Amino acid sequence: MDKPKRVSSKDVAREAGVSQATVSYVLNNVKGVSIKPETREAVLLAARKLNYHPNLIARSMRLKKSMSIGVVSDKNVSNLLFMTILQGVKDALMPRNYSITLCLSKSYDIENSEHIKYYSSNRIDGILFVYADIPDEHLAYLVDNGIPFVMIHSDMKDDMANVVKTDMTNAMDNALRYLRGKGVERVTYLNSGSGDKWDRRYHEYTRAIERMDSPFAESNILTVPRGEEKVEETVYNFLSSMGSMPGAMFCDTTGLAFRVLREAARLGIKIPSELSVIAIGTSRFSSLAYPSLSAIEAPLYEMGRTGAEMLLDIMNNSVSNSVVVLEWEFNRRESC
Amino acid sequence: MDKPKRVSSKDVAREAGVSQATVSYVLNNVKGVSIKPETREAVLLAARKLNYHPNLIARSMRLKKSMSIGVVSDKNVSNLLFMTILQGVKDALMPRNYSITLCLSKSYDIENSEHIKYYSSNRIDGILFVYADIPDEHLAYLVDNGIPFVMIHSDMKDDMANVVKTDMTNAMDNALRYLRGKGVERVTYLNSGSGDKWDRRYHEYTRAIERMDSPFAESNILTVPRGEEKVEETVYNFLSSMGSMPGAMFCDTTGLAFRVLREAARLGIKIPSELSVIAIGTSRFSSLAYPSLSAIEAPLYEMGRTGAEMLLDIMNNSVSNSVVVLEWEFNRRESC
DNA sequence: CTGAAAGCGCTAACAT
DNA sequence: ATGTTAGCGCTTTCAG
Numbered sequence: 001m002d003k004p005k006r007v008s009s010k011d012v013a014r015e016a017g018v019s020q021a022t023v024s025y026v027l028n029n030v031k032g033v034s035i036k037p038e039t040r041e042a043v044l045l046a047a048r049k050l051n052y053h054p055n056l057i058a059r060s061m062r063l064k065k066s067m068s069i070g071v072v073s074d075k076n077v078s079n080l081l082f083m084t085i086l087q088g089v090k091d092a093l094m095p096r097n098y099s100i101t102l103c104l105s106k107s108y109d110i111e112n113s114e115h116i117k118y119y120s121s122n123r124i125d126g127i128l129f130v131y132a133d134i135p136d137e138h139l140a141y142l143v144d145n146g147i148p149f150v151m152i153h154s155d156m157k158d159d160m161a162n163v164v165k166t167d168m169t170n171a172m173d174n175a176l177r178y179l180r181g182k183g184v185e186r187v188t189y190l191n192s193g194s195g196d197k198w199d200r201r202y203h204e205y206t207r208a209i210e211r212m213d214s215p216f217a218e219s220n221i222l223t224v225p226r227g228e229e230k231v232e233e234t235v236y237n238f239l240s241s242m243g244s245m246p247g248a249m250f251c252d253t254t255g256l257a258f259r260v261l262r263e264a265a266r267l268g269i270k271i272p273s274e275l276s277v278i279a280i281g282t283s284r285f286s287s288l289a290y291p292s293l294s295a296i297e298a299p300l301y302e303m304g305r306t307g308a309e310m311l312l313d314i315m316n317n318s319v320s321n322s323v324v325v326l327e328w329e330f331n332r333r334e335s336c
Numbered sequence: 337m338d339k340p341k342r343v344s345s346k347d348v349a350r351e352a353g354v355s356q357a358t359v360s361y362v363l364n365n366v367k368g369v370s371i372k373p374e375t376r377e378a379v380l381l382a383a384r385k386l387n388y389h390p391n392l393i394a395r396s397m398r399l400k401k402s403m404s405i406g407v408v409s410d411k412n413v414s415n416l417l418f419m420t421i422l423q424g425v426k427d428a429l430m431p432r433n434y435s436i437t438l439c440l441s442k443s444y445d446i447e448n449s450e451h452i453k454y455y456s457s458n459r460i461d462g463i464l465f466v467y468a469d470i471p472d473e474h475l476a477y478l479v480d481n482g483i484p485f486v487m488i489h490s491d492m493k494d495d496m497a498n499v500v501k502t503d504m505t506n507a508m509d510n511a512l513r514y515l516r517g518k519g520v521e522r523v524t525y526l527n528s529g530s531g532d533k534w535d536r537r538y539h540e541y542t543r544a545i546e547r548m549d550s551p552f553a554e555s556n557i558l559t560v561p562r563g564e565e566k567v568e569e570t571v572y573n574f575l576s577s578m579g580s581m582p583g584a585m586f587c588d589t590t591g592l593a594f595r596v597l598r599e600a601a602r603l604g605i606k607i608p609s610e611l612s613v614i615a616i617g618t619s620r621f622s623s624l625a626y627p628s629l630s631a632i633e634a635p636l637y638e639m640g641r642t643g644a645e646m647l648l649d650i651m652n653n654s655v656s657n658s659v660v661v662l663e664w665e666f667n668r669r670e671s672c
Numbered sequence: 673c674t675g676a677a678a679g680c681g682c683t684a685a686c687a688t
Numbered sequence: 689a690t691g692t693t694a695g696c697g698c699t700t701t702c703a704g
Contacts, residue, residue, distance in 0.1 A: 006458075020691090021683080021691060033690090036689060036690085053458075055458050058696095061682075061696055062682045066393055102435075121390060122392050344697055356675085356698080360698070369673080371673070391697050393697080394696070395698055396698090398680055398699050
């Protein structure tokens with residue numbers, strides 16, 4: 001199978017009867033250089049006629065930029081999260097002509113992790129960490145070596161630089177205010193796990209409750225035990241002993257919210273008229289469920305887009321140490 | 337932020353007191369060229385001392401290969417599938433020093449789809465389609481232009497070239513034989529969907545039943561209606577009216593199998609002693625469930641690995657038109 | 673066994 | 689307004 005001979009800018013130049021430099025000027029719209037309209041046309045025509053595609057590798061070499069960024073993520077991130085963020089990343093990169101190189105192996109030994117090797121060998125110009133847990137030494141290494149990077153994470157522990165963080169206070173307030181406005185008197189928070197992610201959600205919720213101008217008659221925390229059957233039992237018992245006071249449930253994950261929806265259905269509890277359900281988190285099924293699930297969700301697409309844009313800025317202008325905070329959203333659907 | 341000055345092979349050459357060519361010979365282990373051991377050592381030492389990393393872009397330019405392949409997939413692939421396949425792809429690429437470039441936008445207009453643009457501009461050397469539905473014109477374009485590609489798909493319709501396909505006959509036979517050996521007399525296939533994927537699974541199952549040397553006393557198909565509640569009701573009714581004959585259920589998706597597990601638990605049906613459950617498909621939760629779910633699964637990792645290897649072969653040796661068929665596996669766990 | 677030199681395709685001073 | 693030219697960092701004949 002013969003490789004079809006590649007046409008180079010030289011070929012275009014010859015075809016158009018100009019020099020290679022002119023071709024470059026025209027095709028890159030170099031500013032500060034003015035080209036006679038007819039020359040420009042000739043070049044454009046020749047390029048189209050020959051089906052010319054600039055050799056990105058050669059360009060990269062000359063510019064000393066690979067025009068690609070490395071995206072590294074942990075294996076355990078869920079598809080929807082990752083894909084949605086990637087979509088944002090792509091949309092930020094595309095207009096600037098950058099591509100995405102996947103880095104899948106994070107070695108414990110920093111210098112051997114894929115993203116560092118790729119950076120060292122000029123394969124990528126910067127690194128975007130997506131929901132990746134990176135040891136502190138790795139971060140120090142990046143900083144020490146002036147390697148451009150940005151971290152995207154909705155549940156960051158400490159204060160760091162070069163980070164896309166998120167804030168859920170407004171979304172929480174909106175959700176609670178909505179419930180309040182509907183006349184809900186009793187709200188229960190279902191706490192199903194422990195760990196950074198859950199602790200944060202729980203914390204945010206309790207703070208939001210404290211901020212309420214006109215408080216609920218009741219605000220409880222229900223901690224759900226581990227184990228399929230236990231969860232079901234706990235939820236079932238809680239729902240069946242629920243009085244007639246208009247109530248709402250806040251679930252710390254979408255999975256738990258689906259359980260609540262299920263058990264409520266079994267018990268004949270009408271949603272949302274008798275019970276409002278709100279989840280924290282994103283799921284592919286939230287809007288497909290019946291009733292569709294209201295949720296407080298991280299702005300995944302925007303996180304990807306913003307993170308990628310930050311990274312591009314850092315790479316090009318050497319701006320650094322910036323932190324962007326994006327707001328979670330309260331997406332009301334049928335369940336409340 | 338200053339870019340730390342990059343060291344080039346020239347620097348290494350100077351440090352080692354040899355020529356650039358020698359550095360290249362040593363570092364690439366060029367065969368057909370013999371190097372005096374002490375020279376080799378000197379070069380290696382100098383490279384390590386200066387922390388030299390070859391500039392991949394320059395290398396690519398010289399070799400006219402980008403050393404990256406494009407992976408394109410549809411947005412809707414589920415996490416485990418895609419990530420597992422990618423792992424296999426990565427493991428195949430890594431030792432050959434190829435990287436993965438993600439191509440996320442498949443335009444209807446072929447020439448504008450990311451993977452084609454990337455190929456045309458030398459960003460990638462070949463294309464790997466992962467569970468992607470590609471229109472026939474796109475394929476024709478690839479073939480016409482001699483663009484190396486491979487398609488990975490576990491449910492291919494027609495016969496095509498450059499494909500990693502799968503075969504589930506053996507896995508099906510193994511599963512059925514296992515049930516038979518256990519003394520199962522009645523087996524029911526739960527059919528929950530329609531479309532290529534489901535049709536294929538259903539078809540494979542019925543053919544496997546026909547192949548059985550010693551048939552089951554009963555073999556039924558139960559078609560499950562759409563809708564959360566309907567599914568539950570159907571499954572529940574079926575299970576509760578189940579006689580005492582040792583039975584087994586084949587579920588066309590893992591989701592459906594989980595439902596069966598649930599309802600059986602509610603009804604106090606012991607698994608696997610009173611009922612065996614086998615799913616078709618892969619889920620992150622199969623081995624986590626209790627009892628863990630037996631399943632017939634596509635060899636995802638191998639599909640990725642094999643696909644990538646095929647692609648590398650096609651790219652390097654211009655071998656073409658090969659088809660590899662990988663076997664699904666019957667993974668027996670606790671549920672049968 | 674090793675070195676000198678050409679050149680991959682592109683861009684950007686510097687000339688004209 | 690456009691052409692000339694010198695590299696970017698690497699590999700690889702071809703000479704020694």
